[in-house]
Amino acid sequence: MNVVQINNTDLIGRRFNGYDLKTTLNALGHQAHQIVLEKESTDDNTISLLDDYERAFIKDTLLRGIEYELDIHNLLIPWGRAIMENEHFKNADIVHYHLIHNRMISLLDIEKLFNAKSSVWTIHDPWVISGHCIYPHKCEQWKVGCTNCEISNDASQIWKIKEQVYKKINPHIIVASEFSERYIKESPLTSHFNNIYKIPFGIEIDKFTSVDNVSARKYLNVPQDHLVLAFRETLDENKGLKYIIKMLENLDIYENVTLLTVGGKALPNHIKEKYNTIQLEWKSDSKTIINFFNACDIFIMPSLVESFGLMAIEAMASGKPVIVFKETVLEEITYAPNCGIAVHYKDWKALKEVVNRLLLNPDERYARGEKGKSLAKEYYSYDRYVNQHIELYKSIIGMNKI
Numbered sequence: 286m287n288v289v290q291i292n293n294t295d296l297i298g299r300r301f302n303g304y305d306l307k308t309t310l311n312a313l314g315h316q317a318h319q320i321v322l323e324k325e326s327t328d329d330n331t332i333s334l335l336d337d338y339e340r341a342f343i344k345d346t347l348l349r350g351i352e353y354e355l356d357i358h359n360l361l362i363p364w365g366r367a368i369m370e371n372e373h374f375k376n377a378d379i380v381h382y383h384l385i386h387n388r389m390i391s392l393l394d395i396e397k398l399f400n401a402k403s404s405v406w407t408i409h410d411p412w413v414i415s416g417h418c419i420y421p422h423k424c425e426q427w428k429v430g431c432t433n434c435e436i437s438n439d440a441s442q443i444w445k446i447k448e449q450v451y452k453k454i455n456p457h458i459i460v461a462s463e464f465s466e467r468y469i470k471e472s473p474l475t476s477h478f479n480n481i482y483k484i485p486f487g488i489e490i491d492k493f494t495s496v497d498n499v500s501a502r503k504y505l506n507v508p509q510d511h512l513v514l515a516f517r518e519t520l521d522e523n524k525g526l527k528y529i530i531k532m533l534e535n536l537d538i539y540e541n542v543t544l545l546t547v548g549g550k551a552l553p554n555h556i557k558e559k560y561n562t563i564q565l566e567w568k569s570d571s572k573t574i575i576n577f578f579n580a581c582d583i584f585i586m587p588s589l590v591e592s593f594g595l596m597a598i599e600a601m602a603s604g605k606p607v608i609v610f611k612e613t614v615l616e617e618i619t620y621a622p623n624c625g626i627a628v629h630y631k632d633w634k635a636l637k638e639v640v641n642r643l644l645l646n647p648d649e650r651y652a653r654g655e656k657g658k659s660l661a662k663e664y665y666s667y668d669r670y671v672n673q674h675i676e677l678y679k680s681i682i683g684m685n686k687i
Contacts, residue, residue, distance in 0.1 A: 286310075286315045286316065286378055286379070286675075286678060286679065286682065287315070287316040287317075287376055287377050287378045287379070288307070288310060288315060288316070288317045288318075288377060288378065288379045288380075288381060288678060289317070289318050289319070289320060289373050289374055289377040289379070289380045289381065290302075290303025290304070290306060290307050290317065290318070290319040290320070290381045290383065291303070291319070291320050291321075291368065291380060291381065291382045291383060291385065291389070291390075292304070292319065292321055292382075292383040292384050292385075292389070293321060293322050293323060293384055293385070293387040293388060293389040294321055294322070294323045294324075294325065294387075295319055295321045295323075295324055295325055295326045295328070295331045296325040296326050297325070298384070300486065300488070300595065301383075301407075301409070301486050301593075301595070302383045302384060303319050303381060303383050303407075304319055304326070304328075304331065306381075306670075306671065306674060307319045307330060307331070308328070308330075309667075309671050310671075310675070311330060313671075313675075315675075317330065318330050318331070318332055318373040319331045319332065320332050320334060320368060320371060320373065320374065321333060321334070322334055322335055322364065322388065322389060332371065332373060334364055334367045334368065334371070335364075335367075348361060348362075348388070349388070357439060357442075357443070358417065358437075358443065359386050359388075359390075359391060359392050359443070360391055360392055360393060360443075360446070361391065362388055362389065362390060362391040362394075363391070364389065364390065364391075365390055365391055365393075365394025365397070365398055366394075368390070368394075368398060369397070369398060369401060374401075374402070377402055378403065378678070378682050379402070379403050379404075379405060379678050379681060379682065380398075380401075380402040380403070380404050380405070381404075381405040381406075381407070382399075382404065382405065382406045382407070382456075383407050383409060384409055385406075386412050392443070392446055392447060392450055393446075393450070395450050395454065396450055396453045396454055399454040399456050400453070400454060403457075403681050403682070403685060404454075404456040404457065405456065405457045405458075405459060405677070405678075405681070406456045406457070406458055406459070407458075407459040407460075407461075408458060408459065408460050408465055408468075408469065409592050410592045411427070411465075411468050413447075413468075413469075413472075413474070413475065414427050414468050414469070414472035414474050414475055415427040415431060415440070415444070416430070416431030416434060416437065416439075416440030416441055416442070416443040416444030416447070417431065417434060417436055417437035417439075417440040417443060418436065418440075420523065420590040422589065422590060426440075427444075427472060428471065428472065428473065429473075430444050430445070430473075431443075431444040444474070447474050448473070448474055451474050451475060451477075451478075452477075455477065455478060455479065455480065456478070456480070457480040457482065457677065457681060458475075458478050458480060458481045458482065459481075459482050459483075459484050459677070460481065460482070460483055460484075461483070461484065461485050461486050461592070461593045461618075462483070462485065462593060462614050462617050462618055463483065463617060464613075464614035464617050465592065465593075465614065466481060466483060469481060482673075482677055484670060484673045484674065484677070485593070485618070485664055485665055485670070486593055486595060486598075486665070486670060487665050487666050487667035487668070487669055487670025487671070488595065488598060488599055488602060488661075488665060488666070488667055489666075489667045490602050490661055490662050490665070490666050490667070492571060492575055493575055493578060493579070493599060493602035493603045493661075494602065494603070494604070494658065495575075496575055496576060496579040496603075497579065498579055498580065500576075500579075501575075501576040501577075501578075501579035501580035502580045504572075504576045504580075505545070505563060505565070505573075505576050505577065505580050506563065507543055507545060507563060507580045508541075508543060508561065510541060511541050511542060511543040511561065512538070512541060512542050512543070512582050512583075512644050513542075513543045513544075513545050513580060513581040513582045513583070514542065514543070514544055514545070514581065514582070514583050514585060514640065515544075515545040515546070515547075515577060515578065515580070515581035515583065515584050515585070515600075515605075516529055516544075516546055516584065516585040516586065517546065517547060517548045517586070517596065518546035518547065518548045518549050518550070518551050518552060518564060519548045519549050519551055520549065520551045522589070523588060523589050523590050523591075524587075524588050524589075525586075525587035525588050525589055525610065525631075526551060528587045528631060528632075528633040528636060529585055529587060529633075529636070530552070530553065530556060531633040532633045532634075532636045532637045532640060533556050533559070533560065534555075534556070534559075535633075535634075535637055536637055536640060536641065537637075537641050538641060538644045538645070539559055539560055542560055542561070542644070543560065543561040543562070543563060544556070544557075544560045544561070544562045544563070545563050545565070545577060545580060545581050546562070546563070546564050546565065547564075547565040547566070547567065547573075547574065547577050548565075548566070548567055549564075549566070549567075550564055552564070565577060574599065575603075578599055578600050578602075578603035578605060579603050579604075581600075581605055582605070582643075582644075582650060583605065583606055583608065583640065583643050583644070583650065584596070584597070584600035584605045584606070584607050584608070585607075585608045585636070585640070586600075586607060586608065586609050586615060587608070587609065587610050587628075587636060588609070588610065588613060588615060589610065589613070589630075589631070590613065591613055591614050591615055592614070593614060593618065594609075594614060594615045594618055594619075597609065597615055597618060597619050597625070598618060598619075598661055598665045600657070601619065601624070601625075601657030601658065601660060601661040601665070602657070602658060602661035602662070602665070603654075603658075604654035604655060604657060604658045605650075605654050605657065606625070606626065606643055606649070606650050606653035606654055606657070607619045607624075607625045607626070607653075607657065608625070608626045608627075608628065608636065608639055608640065608643075609621065609625055609626070609627050609628075610627065610628060610629070610630045610631065610632075611627040611628065611629055611630055612630045613630075615627070619657075620656075620660055623656065624653055624656040624657050624660055625653075625657070626639050626643075626653070
C-alpha cells in the first residue's frame with residue numbers, strides 16, 4: 286500500500302498532521318511519504334516541495350501580503366502543480382490531505398488534485414465550511430454564505446468559490462469527533478460529502494500511565510503535600526485563560542495549592558503571589574508533558590474553541606479529572622458528565638464551584654481519573670488510530686478494484 290500524506294509542515298503538529306502516521310505505516314511494511322512545504326525533519330520519507338529560495342518566498346510577506354490586501358485568501362498559492370508532478374504523488378494509491386489551507390494548496394487547485402487520486406481529507410478545523418474563519422465561534426453565517434462577515438470583506442466571495450469547487454469533489458472525509466462531523470453535514474458547502482469516517486486522534490497511552498504522582502512531582506519540583514491545578518498558560522483568547530484567572534481570584538481554597546502551567550508566562554503577578562506557581566515552557570520532548578499531567582490533581586481546559594483537544598485526552602490517560610466548557614468539542618471527547626466535567630460556556634463562577642468541589646473531594650477526583658484512564662485506553666490509543674486509518678485505506682483501494 287502506497288500512501289502520501291500532505292501537510293504544510295512535518296514536525297510541528299506531527300501527532301496529527303500525518304508525519305507520525307507516515308512513520309508508523311513504514312514501520313509496518315507499507316510505503317508512505319509526506320509532502321510538505323516547510324520540512325524540519327531529516328527523514329528521507331518526508332519530501333519538501335520547495336528549495337531554500339522558494340521557502341524564503343513562502344515565508345516572505347509578498348505572497349501573503351498580496352492576498353491580504355486583496356482579501357482573497359488561499360487563491361494565489363502556486364504549489365498545486367508541483368504536488369501533482371511529484372513522483373510520490375503520481376505513484377500513490379491514496380493521497381491523504383491534512384492542513385492544506387496554511388499556504389499549502391489554492392482553492393483553485395483542489396478539484397484537479399482531489400480527483401487525480403483516491404483522496405482522503407482529515408478535517409482539522411471548520412475552515413473548510415467558512416468563507417474566512419478557522420473558528421466561527423457562535424457565528425452561523427457559514428450556513429448561509431458568510432454574507433455579513435464582520436472580519437473579512439470578501440468572505441462571501443471565498444464561500445462561493447468553495448461552493449463551486451466542492452461541487453466537483455467527493456473525497457473520503459475523516460473527522461475526529463461528532464462535533465466536527467456536524468459542521469460537515471450541516472454546511473451547504475459539504476452536505477453532499479457522503480464518505481465520512483470518525484477517527485479520533487490517538488496517543489501512546491502507556492507513556493502517560495508509566496509515571497506515578499510522586500516521581501512526577503519530584504521531577505518538576507512540585508510540593509508533595511500540595512493540591513495541584515494544571516492548565517495551559519497562553520495569551521491566546523481561545524484557550525480561556527482569563528476565565529481561569531477570574532476563578533483563581535475568587536477560589537475559596539488557595540493555601541497549599543500549586544498552579545502548574547505549561548506554554549508561557551501570562552499569569553498576572555497577583556495570582557502568582559496568591560498561589561505557589563510553577564510555569565513550564567513548551568518542550569519538544571514528551572517527558573515534560575507526561576510529568577506535567579501526572580503531577581497534577583485537576584486539569585482545567587476552558588477552551589472556547591478546539592478542533593479536538595489532545596491535552597484533554599492526555600490528562601485522561603494520566604488519570605486526572607478534566608474540566609471544560611459546554612458547547613465545545615471537549616464536552617464530547619471527555620465524555621462529560623460521566624467522566625469529564627463540562628460547565629456553562631464562559632462561566633468562571635461555575636468553574637470555581639467545580640474546582641472547589643474537586644479540591645475537597647479526593648474520592649471524586651480518583652473516580653473520574655480512573656474513568657478517564659479506561660476511556661482513553663478504549664477510544665484514544667495510538668494503535669487504534671493507526672489501525673483505523675489502515676482499514677480505511679484498504680477499503681478505499683478495494684473499492685477502486687471493483
